[in-house]
Amino acid sequence: MNQHRPDTSLADAMPQRLGDQGFHRVGILHHPKKPESIQLGQQIAAFLRAHGLEEIWFESAWESEAVLEHLPNVDLLITLGGDGTLLRAARLGARHNVPMLGVKMGRLGFLAEIFPDDWQAPLTRMLQGSYWVEQRLMVRVRLERSPAEGAPRASLCEYDALNDVVLSRGGLARVVRISVQLDGGYLTTYTCDGLIVSTATGSTGYALAVGGPILPPELRNILVIPIAPHLSMDRAVVLSEGTEIRMRAYSDHEAMLTVDGQFVVEVREGDEIMVTGSPHLARFIRMRDRSYFYRTLMNKLRGPSTQEGE
Amino acid sequence: MNQHRPDTSLADAMPQRLGDQGFHRVGILHHPKKPESIQLGQQIAAFLRAHGLEEIWFESAWESEAVLEHLPNVDLLITLGGDGTLLRAARLGARHNVPMLGVKMGRLGFLAEIFPDDWQAPLTRMLQGSYWVEQRLMVRVRLERSPAEGAPRASLCEYDALNDVVLSRGGLARVVRISVQLDGGYLTTYTCDGLIVSTATGSTGYALAVGGPILPPELRNILVIPIAPHLSMDRAVVLSEGTEIRMRAYSDHEAMLTVDGQFVVEVREGDEIMVTGSPHLARFIRMRDRSYFYRTLMNKLRGPSTQEGE
Amino acid sequence: MNQHRPDTSLADAMPQRLGDQGFHRVGILHHPKKPESIQLGQQIAAFLRAHGLEEIWFESAWESEAVLEHLPNVDLLITLGGDGTLLRAARLGARHNVPMLGVKMGRLGFLAEIFPDDWQAPLTRMLQGSYWVEQRLMVRVRLERSPAEGAPRASLCEYDALNDVVLSRGGLARVVRISVQLDGGYLTTYTCDGLIVSTATGSTGYALAVGGPILPPELRNILVIPIAPHLSMDRAVVLSEGTEIRMRAYSDHEAMLTVDGQFVVEVREGDEIMVTGSPHLARFIRMRDRSYFYRTLMNKLRGPSTQEGE
């Protein structure tokens, strides 16, 4: 386990201090399609070794099983890639409480902390203990299916997601009807392209694109918002992390469940999808002050041509 | 050709009169999956014969080729089904200027004029000449593809659509980038789930579900509106019918083009999609007064189920 | 103080039990412009007396001072009127923790529990202890002004609001610029008609009308959302109850601060408005089950008049 002691240099944060015991074992995840991420990973490893850290391993972020083997014995996970790489790392690392540090190597990037052209100064601050840990809610989704007609449903699979879980139509059919229950009480039935169940982290992703509100990262709320609702409920609903959201899809064709925009599970007729707050939190190492989020947000909202002042 | 003389009974409309020459030859299209539509079609045919119309034929709305053979020699097309059936009929019948009369047999229905439980009175009014013809703009879409790398693009296929044309991501990849030119001038590049190019008729369909404005049926404008735009242009743009809209899709995966929500064409890298107003208009027989549209609209907006359970 | 013991009849609620000590002293607030509210108040008083409650007083909901005198010694406040009457009662009663029970006598009504044509049954259930207490976050707003140029700002006035606090342009000038800081960090500057800072309760009020998300009543979040933002940040932001929101208005003309839509304070150049969660909660007596909120919501969203005229 990591140990964190107070850092007196960041007055407005809940700071954490790197002691002798912290960050001994570091994993570095590169993006398999970005050679520059391997190169940068090696530079960072050399830098860390020069500062006395010895146990450093490398892995492709896509090699889930290899990464999972390492995770029980790691104090810090450095990811080199876009937000997608951090989403992967979060799903893998959450149950081990591993803090993550993202180096942004893609176009988007609400989650990364460090930029490829300026990584030594922030890493040095981190090693000196000038950092804080941002904890973000994840959602847990469970797909329940009946083994046979009339038999009770059983859990078919279960995942944690840092951004969102989307229940949507499959390829062709445009419309799916999705009924929703909140803590056992009926909410409504949406006629739509799909329904997004998002965390605060996901509120700047797909949910934002369909008109959702912004939730700052530390907020432990769950957001439910439809994609292209047709003559049905069109507002986002903000819920507490403990709410149990239960969905069923009705469609002429198949429906599908997408987790963090990264993988898809087919949903059959009669299946139920249950989402609620995950017991695991994603943990991010931050050296910037706490208002970094709104600065990044306002820069992104200004559109692609605006340069990122971060 | 149909001949229409003024009808003095509907002061606020531009009415059309059925003379001796009108509506001799009637086609009745049923919905192949709704047996009740066959039954009702036969009742309507008997009713029309009793009123002296002799040339009546039946066909499934899905049998495009059989319908197309009839179309050059038909004065009126009666469709029994939902809006989907009328959309099919419009695409088939537009180039022959055939007036259509929709009998609503589905849940939705912005286009139908007659309801199954009250069809004799309006049909009688129509036969007496108390009707008007509503003409609606269609859009024409053309997919252009290069036969080989570097070769000029050629038209691959071309369709008329009464509702909308949608260029969107395929199954898995969430985001597609779509660049748009209007009359040769660059507009913007959307990062989105897809882009809808819609007629006034389509403005109460998919475009409505993504936040678009309402255009009454007689408006000859084209609406361009993105689905789930991510940190890019998120407003609808209303254009004149003569505007040439040219789109290109950029995606890691395939993109697809959907016409009236009814069929799909695969779009490859490098393809261009061109949309503009069609030279053909869809023509609908109306017996209700001209404000029927807003009444129907306001009823739909109030939602599908309406009793107050409080 | 009221004492509440568990109620075993409502399994899904956190029920409260009326013991011998509860609800002895009841205040009834009528609406001064609705004579029928006085009449119904007397009927309810007679009913309560018949059930052994002796200390009952009447007052107009608009007589703040008279009501305030009573409040330290009251166990239940029954209001007869619309949501406006309950908003008043909440502001007055919050600091005394007085539970409120609303009888709906207006068109709108998200807050009321009882309806004029069916009040005896629910009141009986309440007296039998079959009720629960819904606690709702209020926001506290403080207007700070400098006594003189360059002097430090001092608190000019302070209010609690159950719905919302709105900083907006005055009568004529259309646009005001409002800069916002969250916990001391700069968020953005809105160019807009005004800015709404709303509770969950207010999320179904003015905030809903400008596109805000729905927050169920028990959520202790604060919502910030602009009215008619012009080429500036147009999304709602959801915050935790402890966030300190600091606003300044820049306008050629005056700006104004509206509290719960009920009264207005003029805002001068240089003033700062600070909003955060109030230490007081509004407390509502409920006999309906906890999913009442979503049922009411979905009914409201369907619109005021609902018959299909088609």
Next chain:
Amino acid sequence: MNQHRPDTSLADAMPQRLGDQGFHRVGILHHPKKPESIQLGQQIAAFLRAHGLEEIWFESAWESEAVLEHLPNVDLLITLGGDGTLLRAARLGARHNVPMLGVKMGRLGFLAEIFPDDWQAPLTRMLQGSYWVEQRLMVRVRLERSPAEGAPRASLCEYDALNDVVLSRGGLARVVRISVQLDGGYLTTYTCDGLIVSTATGSTGYALAVGGPILPPELRNILVIPIAPHLSMDRAVVLSEGTEIRMRAYSDHEAMLTVDGQFVVEVREGDEIMVTGSPHLARFIRMRDRSYFYRTLMNKLRGPSTQEGE
């Protein structure tokens, strides 16, 4: 009257040629609160005189009566100020068909054609005949009032507006109910802060701030869109220029009618407001190519911090 002959240098425009007869008499309107606008006006006048134009007069854009006296005998109106100055000029000059040329001296500016730091080159092009005339629809609003209870309504005042006409609540009361008829058919009753009736020109102004679609300048449509609609119709409606829009306001307090955001008329109970396309068009001199509008639009949408590349 101005005479315009074809210009062969701008192939994609409907160009106009300055002959010997064109642009003899030029009015220059400055902004009374911007001294730099007087200075620039004098420089432009000297420039024009050097090119042989003799009849040049100056006036403050706010001196309506003085301007109106000049207007029957003017070939070109140059305005120095923001969009507000051009809106004024358009209202005054429309009935005389005077072409306008805007020099942008304010922060905003969708209408201006020339920028203070680069005016000689475009003015030279104009004098050489390389320009086109953009014609924009205006709306005409008429307020009708009964002289006495029960007496028929009479026209109280009538204005042309280039941007929009807004019927809204007065200062305090938050909500006004506004019923709307289109060509005599009932549309709906809005519960809202106000209702905007906008031209294409106004679609990038107030209407944009409440979620409206973009209409390019040449579109002769009218846009109806509510401000903060509460549980009532919340979509924009796009209409043809000939539609007669008739509104009535119902409120506990007064309502008001704002024309182009520039002046206000008090609306009493029982008044009716009628809006339709004006017979006059606003005419703007353009030297930039026709896609200038979308370039300006996309720059504005990117937010205030993005520099204007125009």
